[in-house]
Structure formats: C-alpha cells, structure tokens
Amino acid sequence: MASEETRTAQTRTAMSSARKPSPEPGTATAAGPGRTPPTRAWATRLVVVGIVLSALNLRPAITSLGALLEEVRDGLGMSGGVAGVLTSVPPLCFAVFGVTAPRLARRFGAGAVVCAGMVAITAGLLIRPYTGSTVGFLAASALALMGIAVSNVLMPVIVKRWFPDRVGSMTGLYSMALALGTSLAAAVTVPVTDALGGDWQSGLTVWAGLAAAAVLPWLPLVRERDAAPAQEPPAGTPRERPREAEERPAQAPLRITRSRTAWALAVFFGLQATAAYITMGWMAQIFRDAGVPAGTAGLLLAVTMVMGVPLAFVIPRLATRLPQQGPIALALGVCGLAGYAGLYFAPAAGAWAWALLLGISNCAFPLALTMVGMRARTGPGVAQLSAFAQSTGYLISIPGPLLVGVLYQQSGGWGLPIALMAGLMLPQMAVGFLAGRNRTVEEEAAR
Template structure:
C-alpha cells in the first residue's frame, strides 16, 4: 500500500500577497461591500410588487411565475459564461462591465410599456448578479490575501442586507401611488452606479486579473468527478429554489391569507434578514466547528419545518415561521462559503463557482415554475407548501454531503497508477 505525503497547509502565496497589496485592504473592503449590496435588490424588489407589475402589463399568474423563475434562469444560463468572459476581461473587468449594463437595465425596465421589453431589460439587470455570483468569490480568493475569510464574511452579510432591503423597501418606495412600483424598481438602478465608479478604480490597480493556468498536468479532471462539487451544486440549487420561491410567491401566499402587502413584504424581508446573521457566523463555523455536516443538514430540516408550520399551524404568527425559514436560509451563505473552503487554488475556486452556481440556479428555476403550476392546477396553498417542504428535506441530504471535509482539488485528480513493488 502506497502513501502520499500530506499536502502543505494552505496559505497565501507570494503572488497572492502581492496582488492583495496592489488592491489595498480598504479598497478591497469597499469594492466587495458595494458589489454585494447591489447583487440582490434587482431580484428581491419585484416579489412584493408582483401584483402591480403583472397587472400593469395585463398579465396573470403565468407571467408572475416566469418573473419569479427569471433570476434563477438568468443566473444559471449567463453564469456559465462568467469564467470564459473573465478570461478575456479579467475578474475585475468583467464585474465592472456587467454592472454598467445592470444600471442601464434597472433604470430602463420600469419605463417600458411592453411586458416582453420588461423581461428583456430584467435579464440585462440580472447580468451583473449572474456574473458576480460566480466571480466575486474567486476575486476574493485571488486578491484577499490574509483577509479571505473576513472578505467572504463581509460578502455574505452584505449580500443578505441587499436582499433584505430590496424586499423590505419595495412597497414603501412606491409612496402609496398606483404607478409607484416604477419609481420603487428604478431606485436600485441609481444605486448601481456607485459600484461602477469604485470598481473602475480597482481595475486601474488589478489590470487583467484572471488567475493563471496551472502547470501542465496539474488539476486535471472534470468537476463531475468530484462528489463534493456535485453535492454543492444540488445544495445550492435547492436553497435557491426556496429563496426565490419565497421572494416571488410567499408574498402572494401571505396576502391570500389576509396579510397586507406591506407586511407580507416585511415578512419576506425578515427571512432575508436572518442571512445577515448567517453571513457573520457561517464562514467561521465552516472553518472551525466540529460536526459541520450535521449543522448544515439541520438547515434543510428547518426549511421543511417552516413550510409545514405555515401549512399545519396557521394560527401561529407568520413571523414565527419566517424566523424558522430564515434560519433554514443559513444554507445560502454556507453554500457560498463552502466554495472557497472546499477548494485550494484560485483556479479551482473559479471553476467550482462556475459549475455550482450556474447549474444550481438552473435547477432552482424549476422550483418556482413547479410551485406556480401546482398553484394554478390545484388552487391549493397547502400543496405548494408540501412541495417546498420536500425540497427542504432534499437540501438537508445534499448539505450534509457537501459539508464533509473533502477538497475538490483532490477529488478531480485521477488517482496515480499503482507502482509495482520489486
């Protein structure tokens, strides 16, 4: 039986330290903060306004289901292009260019009179998140130096803040006007201009910053060879199914139960707000806590419990079940943090992020479409809640496997041929 020497403990390479110094600690913090806070409002701000939006274009439930699934579809399909695009523009250049288009899409989509144009501009507005979802973790891995865990914590926390603000402020920003949804959605386009300015400054320091290819023969193999990568993709897809179904359909479910639109939006925002806590604690938990697979699996169980509570115990305040679902939503920052935590090199991190998030989001898009179809066919909220509870149990299984202490770098390398002992 042959043995291999244990790999050295990972640490920042001299080149990585030089890149981190080139960006600078304060600029890196500001850049990550501003991009993270702008990655979600373009998607989460639509759900609480769904009735007004589809009504303004003379559309119905099918259009609402499509809008609910659109972020996942966009993140999945366009996310596949993130790594190839960044090979030409660099990580920083790709994020910068995409946010120029985001600002244009967010500013223009509420002004058009055609639902088809609204959908098209929504895709443009979601381009930045689609690419940023994949590339920002790799950017942090490349430029973070000794601050990788801190920057991933900041990224996860502020990502949740942005999602919370998008859902919670959607109705108040309308000002109570019948056409106020247009102003509400347009607000996020004005804010998207800020990261463009900051990332232009970052680009001046980084230049073309895609991680170099490894030496010939290193890191060969498909990510599909890695059970950890596959489990991460399934985990990511199931948590995104729940998150975007909550953003898009839970307000409708709550309003049909007699909750006001503003309070329904705040309830969904409460679910998102728990992500702030998750973003603060989960990177450290992943790095240090024993029994991590059981912790991550519990998030899926709590997600299922939250839906079952809304179904079987409707007399309990929805805010209680929102908190249960919010803690179950810890699965999202956990999945994000597991991408760099289960990979060693920046290249594998980029490849893993480029697989997990696009495939996960494509899988996630099926959830809102199925939930909408079930609601149309059965007119039964309990059926939808039961379906979502099953996805929570699937999340528990996938999360347990993804959290096991395995490195994707090791799993994708074919085993060395056995040497004959003479």
C-alpha cells in the same frame, strides 16, 4: 584587517537582506506590525468596498420588481402568464450567463468582469422602465441579470484571491450585504415610489443609482489585473504578470464534473435556491390564506428575509473554523423542516416562529458560498467550482416555484405544496452533508 572583515560581513548582510522576499500584507515589518505595503493597502481597501457595494446590488433588480409587479403589469399590459415567466427569468439568466464568468475572468481579470457586471446592472435598471413594451422590459431585465450572474460567480473567486486567510469573514461580509440589499429593496421600493409621486418607473429606476456607485471602486482595479497581495519574489527573479499566471491553468482545465463534491455542492446550491425562491414568492400568500392580515403577512416575509443579515455574517465564520460543514447544513435543514411543519399544522397561531425558523433555514445560501471557497485550493479551481455549482444549481431551482403554484391551483390548498417543500429539504440536508466533507475538487478530479 579587522575593518576589511567588518566591511565584508556588512556587504553579505546587505545582500542577504536584498534576497529576502518582502513580507505579505498583514505581517510585521520594520515599519511596524500589521502594516501593509502602501501600493497594496489602497487596493485591498478598494476591494473590500467593491465587494460590499457589489453585493448590495445583486438582488434589488429582482426584489424591487416583485414589490411593484402589479403596477408593472398594468403599465405594460403584461398578461399573467408572461408575469409568471418573468419570475423564472432570474435563475435562468444566472444559470446561462454564470457559465461564461470563468472564461471572461481568465481573459480580462475577475475585477474587470465584475466592474462590467455593475455597468450592465446600471444600464439594465435605467433602460427597462422606459422601454414601453413587454419585450423591451424583459430584454433590459436580462441585461441587468447578466451582470448579476457573472458577479455572483466571481465574488467567491475575488474573496479567495485577495483574502485567502479570511474566507469566512469576507464571505460573511459579502453575504450580509447581499441579504441587506435583498430586504432593503423589498421594504423601501413602494415607499420610495410613493414619495416620487407614485410613478412605478421612477421607483424602479432609483436602484440604478446604487448600481452606478458600485462601479467606482472597481475602476482603479481594472488595470491591476487582479494582482492580489502576494509574497514578493526574490531579488533578480523575473516578475510574472498576473494575467499570464492565470492563463497557465487554462491550458489544463479542471474536469469539475469528475468531482462528487462538486456535484453535491451544485445540488445543495440548487435545492437551497429552490427553497429561497418558494419562500420569497409564496410564503406571504400562505399566511394570508390562513387568515393573517395582508400587512402582517408582508411583515412576516420581511422578518424572514432580514434574518439573513446577521446570520450571513456568523455562519461563514463558523463554517471556516470547523473541519466539516455538514453539521451546519443539517442544523439549517432541521430548522426548515420545523418551519414547514408549523406552516402545515398551525400557520396563523405560530406565524412569527415559523417565519424565524424559515429565515434561519434560508441561510444555507451563505454556507454554500463559503463551501465554494473551501472546496477548491486554487483561484481557477474556485472559479470553475463557483460557475458549475451556481449554474447547475440555478437550473435545478427553476421548476420549484412554478410547481408549487401548480399544486396550489390543482389542490385548492397548501397541504401538497408544503409537503413538497419539506420533501425537498431532506435531499438538501443529505447533499449538504456530503458537500461539507473536508476535501477539494482538485483531489477528486485528479483521481
């Protein structure tokens, strides 16, 4: 009798164990603490590698061209007006093509779309130096920028889906890699071109190799359909395919335009992008007109861009530990105002200080990306918010650099343009504070 009761108890124990869900990756298991299931550990590592390599490729197509723009103009017979239009093409493409990213992700999976985006970047960078015409160059550039646009939007989605408890650290890693790729392309494109015999076509093409490397980590994940590590269902529960799970929210799409936080985040994204593009396009010229040697002016711009590498990792981690991110937006804005004041009153005397302050201020970009992941509860919500904020924001940013150039040409100095930059920083601080409030777009849209 006792042995029969023992067997019954053992059977119940076994059945209870079978019904228990498998632990999430990163939790303690019988195999040891912190272990992840083997079938998911390799995928998580690939996602990390893919995020880093993809982020490295989201700006070299732009900054490498900026370094060789004069040579490209001479080689293609490009007019100054067309060259000016070319500098406005990136934000326009980001706005136009970024809107399509959520729909593509619902149909094919975010990982597959990012993989296709890296392929588009590779193809665009390979083709554009050898088209032999301005129209062909613009078309190939648009192809590369299309890949950048969809990847821009979907990176926060992938971070939220695969690392929901590490949004800050993973966004920081992604932002740091993006800043590194930006500054690296700006710094080494000319030396690499010289090493290749001074041919600007070879100097631009070399970045296609980095883009091709970013395709590889995503290839095994295309078949995964973004099946991010998640808690296993109880035994006997029908498994749901990830694609089906993603398609259900599409039946009742989030009305993102009803959310004040979404609008605040979009305007914040647009104003910080405006400041960044103005800085990249005009800051070196401001220093040169103040009497700073050309080589030193270029180095000052490089310092401003490099500041984003360490701070892009620190700021997202700090942001996720605070209930509200508005104070960070205000602090970054104050640094920007101080930098603009320095450029206005003593551009040459305190050049290094102003470059550092503006470099800190430009780190509003990783803060905006972090808030995209924090202001939505679900993966589809993050996708819609990311697409809306980035597309609307890049549309807002298009006129800024052009307006600065017009004011500089009309006034013959930098007083009015710098006043415009400082004036735009004030609403950036205000909407950044509003976007940093502890609420989600789903809650606001439901009201």
